[in-house]
Amino acid sequence: MPQLNPGPWFLILIFSWLVLLTFIPPKVLKHKAFNEPTTQTTEKSKPNPWNWPWT
Structure with a gap:
C-alpha cells in the first residue's frame, strides 16, 4: 500500500485557498x-x- 507523501501538502493548501x-467572492x-x-x-x-357577528 503506498504511503502519502506530505511534501506537497503545503503547496496544495496554498493553491486551494x-x-x-479568487473565484468564490466574485x-x-x-x-x-x-x-x-x-x-x-416607530409609531x-x-x-x-x-367583528363578532355571532354574539
Missing part, C-alpha cells in the same frame, strides 16, 4: 438581494377591533 479566494458578490431592507416606523399601529 488561492483558487477559493460569484457571491454578483448576487442581488431582491428584498431590500426597509426602515420601520405603533392601532389594532382593528374584531
Whole structure:
C-alpha cells in the first residue's frame, strides 16, 4: 500500500485557498438581494377591533 507523501501538502493548501479566494467572492458578490431592507416606523399601529357577528 503506498504511503502519502506530505511534501506537497503545503503547496496544495496554498493553491486551494488561492483558487477559493479568487473565484468564490466574485460569484457571491454578483448576487442581488431582491428584498431590500426597509426602515420601520416607530409609531405603533392601532389594532382593528374584531367583528363578532355571532354574539
